[in-house]
Amino acid sequence: AKAAGKNRFLRFHPDMMQALVQRTHMESGLQLAVPRGEITVDFQPIVSHRMGQVVQLEALARWDRGGERIPPSIFIPLAERTGLIGEIGAEVMATGMVQLSQWLSEDPSRSLAVNVSGVQLQEPDFAENVLRLAEASGVAPYQLVVEVTESVFFDADCSLIQQLSALRDTGARVALDDFGTGYSSLGRLQDLPVDTVKIDKTFVSMVRTGNERLPILSSMINMAHSLGLTVTAEGIETAAQADYLTALECDSLQGYLFSLPEPGDRLHQALHHAEEA
Ligand code: C2E
Ligand code: CA
Ligand code: CA
Ligand code: CA
Numbered sequence: 001a002k003a004a005g006k007n008r009f010l011r012f013h014p015d016m017m018q019a020l021v022q023r024t025h026m027e028s029g030l031q032l033a034v035p036r037g038e039i040t041v042d043f044q045p046i047v048s049h050r051m052g053q054v055v056q057l058e059a060l061a062r063w064d065r066g067g068e069r070i071p072p073s074i075f076i077p078l079a080e081r082t083g084l085i086g087e088i089g090a091e092v093m094a095t096g097m098v099q100l101s102q103w104l105s106e107d108p109s110r111s112l113a114v115n116v117s118g119v120q121l122q123e124p125d126f127a128e129n130v131l132r133l134a135e136a137s138g139v140a141p142y143q144l145v146v147e148v149t150e151s152v153f154f155d156a157d158c159s160l161i162q163q164l165s166a167l168r169d170t171g172a173r174v175a176l177d178d179f180g181t182g183y184s185s186l187g188r189l190q191d192l193p194v195d196t197v198k199i200d201k202t203f204v205s206m207v208r209t210g211n212e213r214l215p216i217l218s219s220m221i222n223m224a225h226s227l228g229l230t231v232t233a234e235g236i237e238t239a240a241q242a243d244y245l246t247a248l249e250c251d252s253l254q255g256y257l258f259s260l261p262e263p264g265d266r267l268h269q270a271l272h273h274a275e276e277a
Pocket of ligand 3: 178198234
């Protein structure tokens with residue numbers, strides 16, 4: 001047994017070893033990220049193009065590990081695998097609500113959108129905790145949007161549906177993120193407990209000149225509207241894309257054209273100036 005163990009070790013390629021060490025290093029770093037205050041939140045506005053107003057702000061988690069920015073596409077999946085997502089998600093939610101309560105004093109119609117992982121929705125007291133946090137920060141439930149991806153519904157158990165329904169019963173809304181990238185989107189949409197769909201940026205990026213015919217985009221929007229859902233298009237980078245989606249009666253838009261995700265204080269100033277102008 002000892003010899004076999006040794007052999008196995010020898011077959012372990014140095015690159016694999018390095019990858020493992022790096023991953024372990026990243027994991028132990030992530031464990032300390034919340035206590036060390038390394039998790040911050042950037043906000044990106046969601047605008048109503050027609051009204052020229054910021055209607056919502058999406059909270060996006062950031063991890064600054066000793067001056068090094070680790071992208072959420074790396075640390076969020078890691079946090080989901082290691083069970084740290086609950087702690088990180090709660091931190092994002094709390095920070096987001098404190099910021100929102102400041103923005104609300106200027107415009108009470110604004111709401112906060114927070115990304116939530118399937119893992120968090122498995123917690124039986126998820127909805128309760130969210131509502132308690134909201135109350136503590138003076139944010140009303142209708143000012144909250146929980147963004148989930150379609151994948152959370154794949155092996156949806158009753159408890160997940162219960163958590164989302166409990167939130168919706170209080171007036172909070174649920175948005176289906178990355179809409180169109182899953183397999184069952186269009187067919188199952190009417191069965192899902194959601195209020196809004198967010199059209200994934202891969203579809204928005206198909207609009208280049210604004211003169212093309214993209215039946216897929218109009219189908220997605222018409223389908224959502226016919227079910228009584230509102231539609232947000234994400235990843236809007238050009239005026240042609242904004243105009244195209246607005247012509248299709250998309251309800252709100254989000255993307256670099258309007259604003260990058262920014263720290264709350266910086267965005268707060270920008271929003272304030274925009275209002276005065
Ligand atoms: P998402 O929820 O789909 O968020 C939109 C992503 O697109 C963000 O990337 C945003 O910075 C980026 N984006 C915004 N406008 C544009 C644009 O015009 N063009 C392009 N190319 N990209 C744009 P980010 O911040 O790197 O986040 C990546 C993903 O990480 C998010 O995708 C979300 O799935 C996840 N994530 C971020 N924060 C959290 C969190 O607090 N909790 C959970 N569970 N997931 C999070
Ligand atoms: Ca999102
Ligand atoms: Ca998205
Ligand atoms: Ca995404």
